[in-house]
Amino acid sequence: MEKLKMIVIAMLITVILPFAVFAGGSVDVDESATVSIEFWHAMSGARVDLIQGIVDKFMAENPNIKVDVQYTGSYNDTLNKVKSAYKAGNAPDVFHSYEIGTLGLINSGIISPLDEIAKKFKRKIPWDDFFTPVQSYYKYQGEHYSMPFNSSTPLIFYNKTFFKKAGLDVDNPPKTYEDIRAAAVKLKAAGYENPVTWNLHSWYFEQMICLQDEPFVNDKNGRSGKLPTEVVFNGEAGQNVLNWWIGMEKDGLFLDVGPGWSNHRAAFGSGEVAIVMSSSSDVNRLTAALEEKGWGMGTGYIPRPEGAKGGVAIGGGSLWMTNNHTSEEELAALKLITYISEDESQIAWHKGTGYFPVRKTAMDQLKSEGWFDENPNYLTAFNQLLDSPETLNTSGGLLGIFPEARELIQSAIQEMYTGKPVKQALDEAAAKANASIAEWNEVIQ
Amino acid sequence: MKQSTFDNKYLPYILLIPTFFILVVFLFYPAIETFRLSFFKIHPWTGAEKFAGFYNFVKIFTNRDYLRSFILSAFFALIVIAAGLFLSLLIALLLNQKIKGMRFYRSLLIWPYALSPAIAGALFNFLFNPANGVLCYFTGFRTWLTNGNTAIIVVIIAAVWKNLGYNIIFYLTSLRNVPGAALESASIDGAGSVKKFIYITFAFLSPTTFFLFVMNTIYAYFASFGLIDVLTEGGPSGSTKILIYYLYKDFFVHSKIGYAAAESLVLFSLVVGVTALQFRTAGKKVHYQ
Structure with a gap:
């Protein structure tokens, strides 16, 4: 019986669909039809169960939709799996990508833009309810291509107990390059050998360029509608960041812990260092690590040169829909990602991980619950984001070869540690990036 | 003893079908595809191809x-x-001596081979990572993995250690097969232990050494990927970025499919070339019993 129903529906769709499309862009679909969709994400550990929990609730509310959720490895692994699956004709309906994959995906030819799908089914996504920095990152040429999901920014974390011992103001974290350096000098004098660290990651460098309200790439930071042709991270803003960063390393104030996300956390947790920069989604983890030792932890905005007027750009990831699916599946996918962005899911997600909720109403609810009185460090991250002006630069740069650019920058920073002048290393990295951009732009069209 | 034979002419081929199927699907087809793709520019997402001649190789x-x-x-x-x-x-x-508890030592020494490269990498990371590495603490030297000159040393040590077990097993087995009579007669002729080793033991070991030479070449070029990924990610500044890691980055991270295909062809020819060279030179000197 069920099968017969499906066949009838399928036949109806094949007959009606072409007319519906030609009739003016909106489609009639049977919303109660049974569909099953696939959702691939890149969140490991306890986050796997958390996402499954959110999806289970969604399925309970939409009994006709079955969602197969899979953790498919890192962002990079997930994207590679999506690529292969797409070529084989069985791409997931919804997948998760990091923010820096945005321009690549927009031009990939394998996705359906979110706003377009929403329009097709006459569903309005309340973009005004999303935090501006969050939705402006994922907006390209006035269109939203994907649904913001896990959002974070970098923060400064500091050990209050060590600050006190070094005679520093515990409630007033360092705000500028000079502040961090001065604090580091005092901490070193108090016996903390290499008081500052963060992992070797280009993300901090990118964010500190945003803080100076400068772009990362040309063509309006990659947002002009044309594909950007050149990186500009080797300009004065980029040099400012690294002159300060490398200068601290040279003077023995900064500990180089290499790439990856575990070493700097370990160094902070064991009391090896007193100041780290890390993702705001580390608040839970680092608070717990310091509590275990009986130390207090504070958080602050990431540092900027004196007087810089920019802000942070959002990091994290968003949810994308692939094309080549039936209307029923598209609608189900749309419902799923909308559900994940709604308050209930986002609050559960925030509490379980430390990533921001993406919507203002979710934030208001958390505030009225008194959540931030208990967890003041989360508020730092929010305020830092809300204090950021909205410009093309703080929306975040878009670049097709972003993952490669990151590697080039990280490699350049390691060269600077061994003595190469900042400007020279950055110029060389930029030249390599530009060569890759030219190739990418040619292949992608 | 009489060997049983099959009269059916086709049976051997039928029995070979499963093997051939696996070989074609997982080896021949990908190899031919790689060869073909190395002459194209390829769209990172849809896989659309544009012929490019030797562009990738030149680049x-x-x-x-x-x-x-x-x-x-x-x-x-x-x-x-x-x-x-x-x-x-x-x-x-040393393991070939008659000492009490030898079986125990032997298992311990062969152990590293049973570890996956990623686990071996994690162990070395535990020893050498700059934040809280055990050996960093004891040596007072922090930058084992963040200094290009020492990072490659750590990776080499890890790679050698990881494969020791494999080599030891083969050497140990062939040492067992060195005939006692030959060693004994050499002793009678007045040869010292060094001479005995060089002229007799090592001569008997030469086929094994040759085999291990080939296997270790393949290991060094292909199998050390996991170690590097966990320990240094190819850094600092590319100082541990060997060809296989370079290839991984170009394909899986940078989506430069054409480059990656060309690189894997280069790597393939290189290992085949080195192996062939070994067969032509060292291979001729190998003494098979």
Whole structure:
């Protein structure tokens, strides 16, 4: 019986669909039809169960939709799996990508833009309810291509107990390059050998360029509608960041812990260092690590040169829909990602991980619950984001070869540690990036 | 003893079908595809192809980073093979003595081979990572993995250590097969233990050494990926980025499919070339019983 129903529906769709499309862009679909969709994400550990929990609730509310959720490895692994699956004709309906994959995906030819799908089914996504920095990152040429999901920014974390011992103001974290350096000098004098660290990651460098309200790439930071042709991270803003960063390393104030996300956390947790920069989604983890030792932890905005007027750009990831699916599946996918962005899911997600909720109403609810009185460090991250002006630069740069650019920058920073002048290393990295951009732009069209 | 035979002419081929099926699907087809793709520019998402002739090869061989990786790989392989074979022969000789509890020592020494490269990498990371590495603490030297000169040393040590067990097993087995009579008669002729080792034991070990040479070449070029990924991610500044890691980055991270295909063809020819060279030179001197 069920099968017969499906066949009838399928036949109806094949007959009606072409007319519906030609009739003016909106489609009639049977919303109660049974569909099953696939959702691939890149969140490991306890986050796997958390996402499954959110999806289970969604399925309970939409009994006709079955969602197969899979953790498919890192962002990079997930994207590679999506690529292969797409070529084989069985791409997931919804997948998760990091923010820096945005321009690549927009031009990939394998996705359906979110706003377009929403329009097709006459569903309005309340973009005004999303935090501006969050939705402006994922907006390209006035269109939203994907649904913001896990959002974070970098923060400064500091050990209050060590600050006190070094005679520093515990409630007033360092705000500028000079502040961090001065604090580091005092901490070193108090016996903390290499008081500052963060992992070797280009993300901090990118964010500190945003803080100076400068772009990362040309063509309006990659947002002009044309594909950007050149990186500009080797300009004065980029040099400012690294002159300060490398200068601290040279003077023995900064500990180089290499790439990856575990070493700097370990160094902070064991009391090896007193100041780290890390993702705001580390608040839970680092608070717990310091509590275990009986130390207090504070958080602050990431540092900027004196007087810089920019802000942070959002990091994290968003949810994308692939094309080549039936209307029923598209609608189900749309419902799923909308559900994940709604308050209930986002609050559960925030509490379980430390990533921001993406919507203002979710934030208001958390505030009225008194959540931030208990967890003041989360508020730092929010305020830092809300204090950021909205410009093309703080929306975040878009670049097709972003993952490669990151590697080039990280490699350049390691060269600077061994003595190469900042400007020279950055110029060389930029030249390599530009060569890759030219190739990418040619292949992608 | 009478050997049983099959009269059916087709049976052998039928029995070979499963093997051939696996070989074609997982080996021949991908190899031919790689060869073909190395002459194309390929869209990173849809896989759309554009013929490009030798573009990819010209590009990679005019790229200084790639050439550096090429030389680094040769250096890496050389040291890993030389140190690996030398140490494992030494240990195998020691293990061939009659000492109490030898079985226990033997299992301990062969153990590393049972670890996956990623686990071996994690162990070395535990020892050498700059935040809280155990050996960083004891040596008072922090930058084992963040200094280019020492990072490659750590990776080499890890790679040699990881493969020791494999080499030891083979050496130990062939040491067992060195005929006692030959050693005994040499002693009677007045040969010392060094001479006995060089002229008799090592002569008997030469087929094994040759085999291990080939296997270790393949290991050094292909199998050390996991170690590097966990320990250094190819850094600092590319100082541990050997060809296989370069290839991984170009394909899986940068989505440069054409380059990656060309690079894997280069890597393939290189290992085949080195192996063929070994067969032509060293292979001729090998003494098979």
